[in-house]
Amino acid sequence: MSNALRVAQGTFGRVALLDMDRPLVRHAHPHCHVLLKVEGADTKFWVRDDLVPLTSESAVLVNAWESHAYAHDPRRPPTIILALYIEPRWLAEFRPNWTASGRPGFFAEAVGTITPRIRALADTMARTMVSEPEAQHLHEILLSDLMIAVIERFTPWRDSAVSLRDLGRGLSVDRRIRAVAARIDEDPGAVGHIDDLITATTVSRAQFYRLFEASFGVSPRVYLNAARLERAVRAVSDSDASLSVIGESLGFSVPSHFSRFFHDHAGSSPSVFRAVTRCTRDLETPR
Template identity: 35%
Template structure:
């Protein structure tokens, strides 16, 4: 039986979240490179673009940016301890010449055997996050080592996606719609309004948007909402009611359910987890006003 643990660490690299969960996760996508490592509890699996990815002590799950994925676990079953890394591609491109923001598809496969070194680094990071007695610098050292080893072990410069490098290479109509989405990050934004902004029929807009980005407009907006919510929860004391309202949810309960369905963690637990590391490790408050997103 796992003792319930939730820890969240955010920085320029992205975010690292350690949590115990026995709830399913709906299909969603991220702008970041996403790595999932089991650190205890029950085995399971994810689906990455409908390809089954085992989630066990001896495997690692690897999700490229904007690749839809989900976890169909049975609600209320045995819990798993998950170490989830969300690594910003811009940050990666600055650390490695082999990773070009938005263009490179780092991982050729959604799952692979985990190496002894990466297993050790993941367990060390999880234990350090739980103990909360290390400095931000030390926590970052372990985390950066884990990210670097994961990339050197599993990334391939030959595997490229069809995703464009930046908005300058996108179809100008989709670029216009995405600019509006980034300026109005909210669940209230209607897809038909975005199609009108793009100057396209609804069906053509959905088709072209998916062709350009790899995901639907709704999944794209959901990803923007989750990023802003996580950043705001970790770095401000804004009430959940206010965060829900700003992101276009009609009730705080709808926002809480949305956040948990996409992350396996409730908004209040995520906030407490981030605060615990800040208080114990001296991790500074972040700027939650920067609604950064690719494209």
């Protein structure tokens, strides 16, 4: 079963070292998302409608709110993947126009050939997460070097800084759709059905879906699931609430449904994810 080997979290977002032997459902993240193979079989991801390879020589590059899915082949051995979920505000500390990493089009292509430096940095990051899980400051230094190398390799930030700044100013979102997104972000567990959101906007169902996807690039259901996942990750990592209580707060009346949702979106069971993050936190706490 796929599970997290290590998870590092901070102002940068999070980095997960995942041992993957099963597919993930189509989903999205509000992050700049980079996937690098560390060990095991070559594999593939769906990014929007393209099936792209993840190998020792290539990275999969997913823009914020870009739908994607892991397409594991059950006939092949597992793959250890370094999955980076990076906050645009953290990247903006390096270059102001890197705030555009939170918008569509930051990565022009969904896959690219990595440099020997990116390969070495990814391997070092993965090894350090395993051997020194408590070294949060070192993790952030290594991640800084890795993300700078990735962005310099795969985005035209030097040549098109003005267009990236324009992109970073955001998209024009219909006020009704903005209100719906704010409602989801505030309490994703309180959203029972998408139809309830549609009713509140006074627009037709077809228009609602059209406006929502034009604004965020994903369907309302994918957006809602992303909000649920981010809330779940924080609760599983930081709170002492039982997994059943966390699941219920997010709208899952059956604990197994919450566990399946978490595993299908995060690549790990919530219990293992909690154990890994708790282990790291305990190591960081002075005795």
